[in-house]
Amino acid sequence: MSDLLLAEGITKSFGTNRVLRGVTLAVGRGEVVGLFGPNGSGKTTLANIISGLIPPDRGRILFEGKDVTRTTMDARFRAGISRTFQIPDPYPSLTVIESVRVALLCGKPARHAGGEEKEGMEERLESLLVRTGLFSQRFWPAAKLSQGCLRRLEFARAISCLPRLVLLDEVFSALSARDEAELVGLMRSLHREKGISFLLISHNPLILEELCDRVVAIEDGRIFWEGKPGDLAKYVPAANHAHGREDGMQEEG
């Protein structure tokens, strides 16, 4: 599987706090990679750097073999990297349909490159809203949506232009069982039908086991473990190693 994305030697500090310490992560074409780790481990910072929201201090981002480290988030979206946010930030003055239309209009080049120009914009918009379960709320102001619908809207925006890579940051958190099942189903079908790659950030090991080809655990700004989703149970967080040592010392004492 050739690399679609390669984040190489990514280092990032905020003041004296070193959040990422030389992380290297690859995502193959059509691969679903899970990013797992405790709060503050650097998962979202890595997603922010890959999506172009913030620049790395050191390291580079290669997408389809091209160095995109210095490009902006909007340029990366147009190039085929899209993302969702952990806390959705909808447009208060736009309706659901208008919110998705913004992404569809901006992503024209990416869509054309994917041979999607034959399908009309409005037809595509409607089918997208039907698939994400937002069709009946398409004229609602985005700011008045429930948490579950906001996640669906984030998802619809992110997949609107059929990107090559989607970064999903805790997209399944705070969802009802029904919402979660529907989004999981949509993600699977997009992966199967369109070969879209996903980088899935989640706290939930069950979701990662269910959806991912590979899981990467990140702790204290470093890749700490990498393996098959089925082996996730074998992963022991670094904090537990430390506790283990302390327990051992107490026992010895």
Add this chain to the structure above:
Amino acid sequence: MKTSPYGKIPGALAAGAGVLLLLPLAGIDAFFLDVLTLGFLVAVYAGSWDIVGGLAGQVSLGHALFFGAATYACALLTSLAGWPFPLAAGAALLLSTAAGAAVGTLSAPLKGPFVALLTLVLGEAAHEFFLGQMFFSPRGGYSWGGEGGIPVLLRGQPLSPWAAYYSALAFLVLSTWLMLRIARSEEGLFWTALSGSELSARASGVDIQKHKRRAFMVGAALAGAAGVGFAACVGRATADDFSLELSFQAATFAAVGGRGTIVGPVLSALVLHSLLQGTGIPPAGRVLLYALALLVTLRFFPGGVAGTLRERARSRRMVLPGKGEGR
């Protein structure tokens, strides 16, 4: 599929224009005709602020800069350089648009209050500069500028009050139609998006710096067009054309009418300007009444009159899943 809440506005606008069209025939006197003529120009100016501060969310407190740039360009080019007025008007429009591009480029990396501060500083700098600047006419050696201003030479017969009224009304209708078209275009959608959430706009592929610059350019061009009309009607450019009061007025009209609705600021500017000028209230009293109008509006219509009505209309269109479809 039409999804915009502006659907019925062109009809209402046409009806309003019809009333204004017949008003001079009802025997209205020359003073009120003049007040309404300037009111039409102020309304376009308020709409131009709404493009930048309402639709695109870049609150400009120095919008008079673009208006004053146009009036001064008309005055300097006709009085000092001897250009014919139409040529000077064209140059004034280009100058305003270029000023918009410059301010838009400078403010593009900034957000919220910093955009307001930058525009405030630039507008006031221009005001102070032209307040103290004198220009010498090579022909006749006249000294112009400062508070007295510079005359705008139209040459030939000046427009009659009726002709000025109808020209200004046509300009208002055309400009409002154009602004609504822009608001409903792809560009208008991008402006509303970046106004609502820059983060989501960037994540949706919107090049926010480019679109902010475009919003300033369009807003400045329209403010410049209003300035050209003002220069032609008043026949003089003064430092007041750059004043803070003029910039704040535009923001007040938008807050009262409803930011981002175009029609709201245009109508509130027309109504408030005409009422307050027409009743001959002194400037200090006008400022107090503007403040009162703002307070009352924000109490009963938090999103401005048109903005709150639009929100209510949208709420009515919200249909719960399974209970029929919204439109």
